[in-house]
Amino acid sequence: MSGPAPGEPARLVARVSRFGDATAMVLAREAIRPPRGNEVVVRVTHASLGSTDVLARCGGYVLHPSPGFIGGYDFVGELLTESAVSVALGLREGATVVGVLPGMGAHATFVTVAPTLLVALPDGMDPAAAAVLPLDGVTAAHALELARSPRRVLVQGAYGAVGSLAAQLALLDGLTVVGTASARTADRARALGIPAVDHTAPDWPDRVVEAAGGPVDAVIDHTGTDRVRDVLAPSGVVVRTAFTGRAGHERSDSLRGGLGAAGHRWERVCSAPLYVATRRNAYRRMLSGLLAAAASGELTTAEPRVHPFDQVWEAHRSAEAAEPGTKVVLAVG
Ligand SMILES: NC(=O)c1ccc[n+]([C@@H]2O[C@H](COP(=O)([O-])OP(=O)(O)OC[C@H]3O[C@@H](n4cnc5c(N)ncnc54)[C@H](OP(=O)(O)O)[C@@H]3O)[C@@H](O)[C@H]2O)c1
Structure with missing residues (x-):
């Protein structure tokens, strides 16, 4: 994808440039896709980097048979825009939201998504702790x-x-x-x-x-x-x-x-x-319930190991060798 035109809103993305080790990751600037219809723009603050991201980077993931994609399924972030549907779901501009994408692409500073992919972060929950859970x-x-x-x-x-x-x-x-x-x-x-x-x-x-x-x-x-x-x-x-x-x-x-x-x-x-893509209401209820259970301590979740987005290479190496009970989280914002 070509870079943004001068003055065009831009985002940074972590792309798998070829199948291989962590050096296959490239950080690139590209235009933020403007929302269509009821879509909203989220400024991503945290995104998990787990075993599926490592598998995909190495070329072993069935849903990404060719390189060139942006990794990451789940994220926490700030809602930058709202739409009639997001407002109907109780998600207004400035809200902290959590979501899973039906395809990879969360390793980016901004994502343009359907609001039906998002739920609110429970009050008081640490966003890095929440980011390990959705997928x-x-x-x-x-x-x-x-x-x-x-x-x-x-x-x-x-x-x-x-x-x-x-x-x-x-x-x-x-x-x-x-x-x-x-x-x-x-x-x-x-x-x-x-x-x-x-x-x-x-x-x-x-x-x-x-x-x-x-x-x-x-x-x-x-x-x-x-x-x-x-x-x-x-x-x-x-x-x-x-x-x-x-x-x-x-x-x-x-x-x-x-x-x-x-x-x-x-x-x-x-x-x-596939579940996220096809069972949107059930998925949102499920994700809200999971976040509530984690926030209340009913569910023990992985400990986040936070890495800055501009050190995505180190984050990938860390994910490959992740200590059981931990999960790498990119601090994106
Ligand atoms: N279907 C989906 O939508 C979906 C979503 C997320 C992830 N995944 C996939 O699910 C898989 C697991 O992901 P994960 O993130 O949970 O991985 P993970 O954190 O690495 O956990 C895998 C566990 O499997 C255990 N293990 C290793 N060899 C085993 C064996 N022969 N028999 C039984 N257990 C064994 C390991 O435990 P020990 O160290 O104790 O052996 C390890 O704790 C990955 O392939 C990932 O891509 C699928």
């Missing part, structure tokens, strides 16, 4: 919806960014929850009240069934493994939030996993971007 929280909550009211659920990677939220939401719903976690994260998962089985043990499915008191009705899985079927009750469902895939083959393995899942009655694919 992972919506993924976790939607995965549980797709799990069709299970009594017993297995959450893979129970101290991962998505997994810890899914496991905590399931516990809050009164479900019997078992998680998998390696020795690296098991104690921290247990500290959240999530019984953890080591996924590196060869007999981990047997251990899950034992810990759950029987086969589970649902598995929330990001690995794509078929071994989850060994823990599943006959009418149970496996909700896939990802298909991690072999190193260097993540995109093709994801595609294969997704296509395979479409042919199985027991398997469902959870896509937060």
Whole structure:
């Protein structure tokens, strides 16, 4: 995209110029797209940088098969303009808002978006703390919806960014929850009240069934493994939030996993971007509820590790090596 014309309102964006390491990121100036219809402009103050952003930069993300895109799904910011729809939703100019985009593009100083993507930041909530939650929280909550009211659920990677939220939401719903976690994260998962089985043990499915008191009705899985079927009750469902895939083959393995899942009655694919794109009212209710639960302390969220936007390269390196229980947040504004 060409730079802004003289005098034209401009924004800074972090673009993936090619697939590769953190040096593939470029900061570029471009024109701010003027709002159309009821769209509004948000000055982004904070945007998370998580595992999906790193995967996409490396070329492993199925939704971005070519470089040249701006990373980032979720953000916190200030509403710079209002529209009839934003006002009807209670969002006026100057409000602090939180949102998830249906496609990447949040790693930018300004975004032009539909107001139906936005909810208000709860009073008193730290914006950097809020920025870690939207994408992972919506993924976790939607995965549980797709799990069709299970009594017993297995959450893979129970101290991962998505997994810890899914496991905590399931516990809050009164479900019997078992998680998998390696020795690296098991104690921290247990500290959240999530019984953890080591996924590196060869007999981990047997251990899950034992810990759950029987086969589970649902598995929330990001690995794509078929071994989850060994823990599943006959009418149970496996909700896939990802298909991690072999190193260097993540995109093709994801595609294969997704296509395979479409042919199985027991398997469902959870896509937060698709949910945001197609279930706008439900998404907004879900995001507001998640933020309220985090603000009240009911839900323990990742600790933000804040990096300045103009050091996006360091932020990407930090995200690649993120300490469990933390998430990188770009301080954009
Ligand atoms: N569907 C969506 O809309 C959506 C949205 C957001 C993210 N995602 C995707 O979901 C995946 C997870 O994201 P995340 O941010 O939660 O990642 P994360 O924070 O890195 O968590 C992944 C967890 O998986 C655990 N793990 C590693 N190998 C495992 C195995 N073989 N079996 C079970 N658990 C294992 C790790 O725990 P240990 O260290 O203890 O092994 C780690 O804590 C990524 O692929 C991401 O792109 C999808």
